[in-house]
Amino acid sequence: MKVLDNGFVEIIDVMGSDLSVVNSARVSFGKKAEKIRPRDERLINYLWEHNHSSPFRHATLQFHIKAPIFVLRQWMKHQVGCAWNEISGRYVEFDYEFYTPHHFRVQSKDNKQGSEGEIDPTTEKQAQEVYWDTCDNAMQSYSDLLNMGVAKEQARMVLPLNLYSECYWTASLQAVMHFLKLREDTHSQWEIQEYARAVREISKDHFPISLKL
Numbered sequence: 001m002k003v004l005d006n007g008f009v010e011i012i013d014v015m016g017s018d019l020s021v022v023n024s025a026r027v028s029f030g031k032k033a034e035k036i037r038p039r040d041e042r043l044i045n046y047l048w049e050h051n052h053s054s055p056f057r058h059a060t061l062q063f064h065i066k067a068p069i070f071v072l073r074q075w076m077k078h079q080v081g082c083a084w085n086e087i088s089g090r091y092v093e094f095d096y097e098f099y100t101p102h103h104f105r106v107q108s109k110d111n112k113q114g115s116e117g118e119i120d121p122t123t124e125k126q127a128q129e130v131y132w133d134t135c136d137n138a139m140q141s142y143s144d145l146l147n148m149g150v151a152k153e154q155a156r157m158v159l160p161l162n163l164y165s166e167c168y169w170t171a172s173l174q175a176v177m178h179f180l181k182l183r184e185d186t187h188s189q190w191e192i193q194e195y196a197r198a199v200r201e202i203s204k205d206h207f208p209i210s211l212k213l
Contacts, residue, residue, distance in 0.1 A: 001198045004191060005100050006164055007066045009198040011206075013170075016059025018044060018209040021173065024055035041209050048177070048213045056174035056210065057081060061203060063169045068099040070161035071192050075183075081175035086167035089156035093146065097164045098135045099191075104128075114187065134160065173210060176203065180211075 001009050022040045023032050025047055033040055047055055067075070076084055104127045105115035119127065138160050145155035171179070176199065182188065183196035204211040 001202050003067070003194050003198045006097055007068070007071075007099075007195070008064075009066075009195060009202060010064040011061060011202050012064050012168070013062040014060070014206045016173070018207050020059045021047070021055045021210060024058040025052070036209065044209050045213065048210070053174045056177060057172040059173040059207065061171060061173065061176055061206070063171075063199065064166070065169055065195070066164055066166045067195060068162050068191065069165050071189075071195060072165055072167060073161070074189065074192050075169075075179075075195070078171075078175060078179050078182075080178075081172035083170040084167055087165055089159075090151075090153040093152060094142070094156065094159060094163060096135075096139050098160070099162045099164065101131075101191075104131075105190075111187070115190075135162070173207060177210065177213065 003009055018040075019033060019036055021044055022036065025043060026032060047053070065072070065075075072086070103118040104124055106117050106119050108114040108116045118124070138158055141158045142155050145158065146152065180196050180200055183192050184200070186193075188196070200211055
């Protein structure tokens with residue numbers, strides 16, 4: 001699923017289903033269901049609502065993600081129940097591919113880490129010029145360093161956080177649901193909200209009950 005201007009989220013693999021959650025919980029009583037029934041849906045709701053989270057760890061999803069580095073750095077704070085592998089600038093040369101925001105936002109007066117609304121059109125134009133001059137200069141410096149023979153692992157240090165990167169993310173269903181709870185929230189940065197919505201959209205067919213929560 002396409003996200004932002006050049007990003008995406010793709011499901012690579014899935015293990016388990018809502019039934020996995022149900023049977024992981026019902027094994028406590030020596031029970032096993034063969035298909036989901038209405039009472040099983042109520043059980044899933046009860047488990048999540050009352051923080052009985054271990055049954056949700058018995059299902060996993062693997063994603064291929066392309067996102068700006070600043071988004072991934074927020075996303076990678078989610079470590080419990082997760083595994084991460086990212087493209088390495090020590091091995092490959094990065095392409096000129098930077099995230100282009102539709103608009104620049106104003107710093108929130110009430111939230112030190114948040115934003116609110118858009119800056120005025122005149123300032124917007126000036127901000128875009130500064131933004132793209134910085135991207136151009138950073139990529140030119142990166143190329144110059146590589147041409148001088150500087151190692152890729154050091155040349156990459158001049159690249160900004162809006163550069164696109166790629167990674168694989170494997171996470172338990174519990175970890176995915178926790179990510180969605182936090183990152184779909186309006187207090188999260190808009191760009192990572194967009195990725196969270198994409199994760200839910202492409203995952204809900206695999207876990208239609210759990211991902212309604």
